[in-house]
Amino acid sequence: MAEDGHGWIVETQHLTKIYRNRQIALNDVTLTLEPGCVLGLLGPNGAGKTTLLRLILGLHRPTAGSVRVFGRLMTPNAADIRRRIGYIPTNPQFPRGMTPISYLDYIGRLFGLPRDVRKPKLATLIRAVDLLPHSGEPIAHFTPGMTARLAVAASLINEPDLLIWDEPTHGLDIEARRSMLELIKQLASEKTLILSSHNLSDVDEVCNYACVLNKGQMIFHGTLQDLKGRIRRNHYELDVDGEHKAISKAVGVLRGLKDFIQVVFRHRRLDVKLGEETPNTALLAQLFQVLHDHKITVISVRTVGMQTEQAYLDLVEREESRGFVRLYPASEAA
Numbered sequence: 001m002a003e004d005g006h007g008w009i010v011e012t013q014h015l016t017k018i019y020r021n022r023q024i025a026l027n028d029v030t031l032t033l034e035p036g037c038v039l040g041l042l043g044p045n046g047a048g049k050t051t052l053l054r055l056i057l058g059l060h061r062p063t064a065g066s067v068r069v070f071g072r073l074m075t076p077n078a079a080d081i082r083r084r085i086g087y088i089p090t091n092p093q094f095p096r097g098m099t100p101i102s103y104l105d106y107i108g109r110l111f112g113l114p115r116d117v118r119k120p121k122l123a124t125l126i127r128a129v130d131l132l133p134h135s136g137e138p139i140a141h142f143t144p145g146m147t148a149r150l151a152v153a154a155s156l157i158n159e160p161d162l163l164i165w166d167e168p169t170h171g172l173d174i175e176a177r178r179s180m181l182e183l184i185k186q187l188a189s190e191k192t193l194i195l196s197s198h199n200l201s202d203v204d205e206v207c208n209y210a211c212v213l214n215k216g217q218m219i220f221h222g223t224l225q226d227l228k229g230r231i232r233r234n235h236y237e238l239d240v241d242g243e244h245k246a247i248s249k250a251v252g253v254l255r256g257l258k259d260f261i262q263v264v265f266r267h268r269r270l271d272v273k274l275g276e277e278t279p280n281t282a283l284l285a286q287l288f289q290v291l292h293d294h295k296i297t298v299i300s301v302r303t304v305g306m307q308t309e310q311a312y313l314d315l316v317e318r319e320e321s322r323g324f325v326r327l328y329p330a331s332e333a334a
């Protein structure tokens, strides 16, 4: 639990970072994180994500504004606060000649863990990240997935309350990415996490809060539901089975219903766009009733377009066009 009066794990106030008096990497970001939140940090390349993470970690000094972590002011000297944070940078690198055991033992020693605590902890962590069969192999031979799992183990050795992971699924294949996401979900039940990512489906799966940066400015901060709620696409795809004639008839009936804006049947797939006026549950109920009346079987149903991705793109696009209008008067921009 956080130690300050508000209970925030992280609190930034008007946080600003200008590199070398030229590059405004982060501009006036005020953000709070409550305990147990899993924050997805999103934004295009160069948006300021890594800069924000490094400021929270106290690895950079803010040009203006402040960062408090566990209620205390974070500075480059605040090593005792940093000990309670587990950090993984993008593409973590390890001494190639070391093995997971020797490396984690070394990190444990850096954290001042006594030998009798260190040894059983190493064994537990190596098992948890599924590296037991490789625990004595040189890291030089590791795949990106194994390296990522070692980074997770290293970031957990000090039993941190806050985890800050910069693009933890970057460069992983499908299987390694899946195991990383499952690990994050397990950890999310007991820790606060900040995950920077370019992968919207990862954020959609594991995060409950999102922060979107664009050109150093925070353009959204709130729950993932809020982010998704900014758009209602009401566009569904159904794989169906039934007699061709019956399906054609059902399509005709659906097209005649109010608020069924588009109904297309192609390659055993029904593509349905619904209006915004009527609650979508009522319209979906009508849809299924019509299919049932025509003895059509529904094999699968899904929404078209990933909501988080669409909401994110809408936000960034809107912000970009605002910047364009700001730069050029409307008459020139046209």
Ligand SMILES: Nc1ncnc2c1ncn2[C@@H]1O[C@H](COP(=O)(O)OP(=O)(O)OP(=O)(O)O)[C@@H](O)[C@H]1O
Residues within 6 Å of the ligand: 019, 020, 023, 024, 025, 043, 044, 045, 046, 047, 048, 049, 050, 051, 052
């Ligand atoms: N040490 C530095 N010195 C000068 N400029 C920097 C430095 N680090 C980052 N920048 C600049 O600050 C801006 C924000 O960079 P940052 O790495 O924080 O973005 P990011 O959102 O993490 O990008 P990416 O998704 O590509 O990793 C960029 O324009 C970058 O070029």
